[in-house]
């Protein structure tokens with residue numbers, strides 16, 4: 001089994017990915033800076049759970065600390081790197097743009113340098129559906145142009161895709177960039193919608209519903225997402241001998257072992273339907289403050305997941321009724 005170095009293991013997705021890989025017999029080395037963007041106690045609890053498995057070890061540090069990152073990765077000698085640590089969040093990028101430059105640009109560059117020095121067999125990194133920005137043609141597919149980012153968060157992730165493409169080309173690093181679509185599930189992020197809805201509803205408070213509810217998202221259950229990543233680890237891109245041979249469905253670069261892959265459920269769910277599912281799962285109604293659209297937000301996201309399916313034979317398929325219920329059950333147990 002390959003040894004995997006994962007950045008962001010105390011985060012929502014990194015925690016679930018580490019758990020998934022450990023359950024399939026991989027050895028996992030984690031790296032996380034425990035940033036205070038949200039509740040650090042939740043991050044520590046996630047790490048503590050992972051550390052119960054002897055095949056997991058972790059170092060606490062910032063991506064910007066190149067010496068520590070390099071030393072940790074060189075000691076680990078991983079076959080594969082999955083880079084998930086980032087300053088996430090669309091809305092926070094209006095408040096604290098500098099943190100996106102530091103974590104996402106400088107931090108990702110440092111991870112790429114380590115991948116180059118180690119000549120890893122596969123580098124996989126997180127991008128986002130936000131790179132589709134102002135695109136309106138749905139569903140979004142990987143071959144659409146993504147030249148209209150609406151926030152600095154999206155711009156840093158798009159920059160990461162370009163940075164990674166250049167390293168894949170120059171240093172022949174097989175590289176997969178994931179574009180995640182609104183991930184949700186147990187141990188989720190407190191700044192994301194479902195967490196906020198459930199917390200407010202249980203406290204008897206109203207929730208803010210933006211664009212007067214006229215929004216849709218491709219909500220992706222975290223269990224499906226980490227299964228997709230596990231399967232993609234086994235699909236390192238190979239440079240095309242002749243670009244004319246790249247199949248029509250494939251997003252492989254014509255000049256590098258580099259590919260972008262959407263990971264989404266393939267459903268465009270109306271925000272008000274998602275809120276209704278949350279009310280059903282909680283068994284109580286939720287009061288709503290209807291608000292205008294937020295700056296930098298997009299009205300809809302919807303993934304074409306054919307590239308993922310053609311590579312792995314799998315597409316996310318958990319219905320929101322099940323996923324939301326799982327989250328609510330976890331929330332009640334965790335916070336009671």
Ligand SMILES: NC(=O)c1ccc[n+]([C@@H]2O[C@H](COP(=O)([O-])OP(=O)(O)OC[C@H]3O[C@@H](n4cnc5c(N)ncnc54)[C@H](O)[C@@H]3O)[C@@H](O)[C@H]2O)c1
Pocket residue numbers: 007008009010011012013014031032033034035037043061062063064083084085086087088089102103107126127128129179180181182183184189
């Ligand atoms: N959750 C989603 O819906 C979603 C959607 C699209 C893309 N993504 C991307 O997926 C990745 C994982 O997201 P998540 O939801 O697990 O977020 P998260 O905030 O829960 O996890 C990120 C982790 O990275 C760590 N981190 C942040 N900056 C760091 C730095 N400079 N040095 C070291 N560690 C640092 C944090 O402490 C955190 O534990 C991110 O790259 C994010 O942009 C997430």
